[in-house]
Amino acid sequence: MSLSGPRPARRRWFLSLLAALAVAVSSVVVLTGQAAAGDARVRVMTFNIRLDADAPPKDWASRLPLVKQLMRKHRPDLLGIQEGLWHQMRGLDGVLPAYDWVGMGRQGGTRDEFSAIFYRKDRFEVLDFDHFWLSDTPNVIGSATWGNKITRMVTWAKFRDRRTGSVFYHVNTHFDHQSENARVKSAQLVLERARAFEKDVPVIFTGDFNAAAKKTQPYAILTGPDAFADTWETARDHGPEIGTFGRWTTPVPGGDRIDWILSRGRVTTDWSEIDPFQKDGLYPSDHYPVVAHVKIGK
Template sequence: MMRSCLFFLVLLGCRTLAADDQPALRVMTFNIRYGTAPDGENHWLKRRELLADTIRQYQPDILGLQECLESQGEYLQEKLPEYAWHGLGRNRDGSSEMTAVFYRKDRFALLQLENFWLSETPDEPGSMGWDARITRMATRVRLYDRQTGRRFTLVNTHFDHVGEQAREQSVSVVVRKLSQCPPPSDEPVLLIGDFNAAAGQSAPYTAAISAGFQDAWVQAAERKGPSITFNGFKPVDPGADNRIDWILYRGNIEPLVCETVDRSENGRFPSDHFPIFALFRLP
């Protein structure tokens, strides 16, 4: 378990540009539904190939997963060997669900890694905060981009599904953690995950925007897919508006496209949440 900023030596690669001479960053957040859930026809073993193929189709450079068990992370790395990944279970002993982060190992080198808990004592493994129903956590990475020579910070998290106070206070925990190891002001910071609160006027969303984050869905030049991110393994009302999975950002980065990936195959969904994908330009 890593509770403070850990630094790693990296080899600096050559700076290259995308084919259109515009450096780009592909980001995805995906609540994959924990693999031991008694979901019958929607059990992990029956949908995992579709889920891995969905990730492969969008080729994210950085991917944050919620509800990821260790066995699920290992399966996805086997199917997607181009990624390195880090995750720690939320319980005191490191078991249970992770807020795992995957990144392309040919493009990125890990500079910092930190796991912390969404509670009054964020450095205490397994701690539970405020009115939360269960233990919640976040994983923070800082990456060196060999392609552009830039550095990025990403926080992947999963807020509580019951506690309203816990959700609002969790934003403060994340912001305080970022301030303890602050990146340069223009360095991109991504805050992604399942926030269990609707984007727009909910307290955690407002708190995140007040902390300087912007919503890729709102700011992107192009939006695709429905404005609802939880599907419960069923088709959704295309006119519904309830985005509880977000890609937020701040710093010198610009969202070009944000998409709710409403993919299914023969009536089967990869998960009970849609993944959210964003394509960013790096000015």
């Protein structure tokens, strides 16, 4: 297109062109914003981040940059973590500025490991939250009565999705790795507590259950009648099924899924995957994260 002609005319034409482009760009931004606001998908991740107990390069300082890359890859809206020590929680807080979280150490306050829930603070409003311990005295901080030597607990939160208006619960936990009795009783207690939540409000349940899906009594309890659904099984599509306890190495096809994302109520799952993400042979954890794309209340 020629710009020949008197200088004032060219200037007026150029300004008109800029104005038209500004209107067009503004329209695209508005439309994009409306599309995002109407997107009902919630990306849920469960991830045992591995406590900081290993020598370099498996120490937390070496792994935190990989965790950051993993979060950028999946952009979870909700994240249930396990085994986070207080300094690891602060590290996650630093690399996840778009998130807030709820949680408490297993021995109360900042002491011992967290099973915390991270959430996008621009999208979700916390309506309520609490903790309970997996024992015969669930309201006693640090209690353990079922033969497990390590204290186990649950963190839960009730959210409102500002994007869709949906209200739901998110429950997160880490079952014991040694005592089968503790795992069974933990499953029974969590199911009992979930049934006492507000009726007809959907529930998302994330965790490291230390029990193989489809093969163990805790799984049978939690996916039985009037219980939860396994989003891996209900997903319209999913990636390869591999064992989620990676042990710092390449995945085992058909291995045991001990990290799950369960759901209850009006939740549909579009996609689920287990991600054996690594860089230069270093994994962010000895567990692989599990991700599910769900719609809640739809």
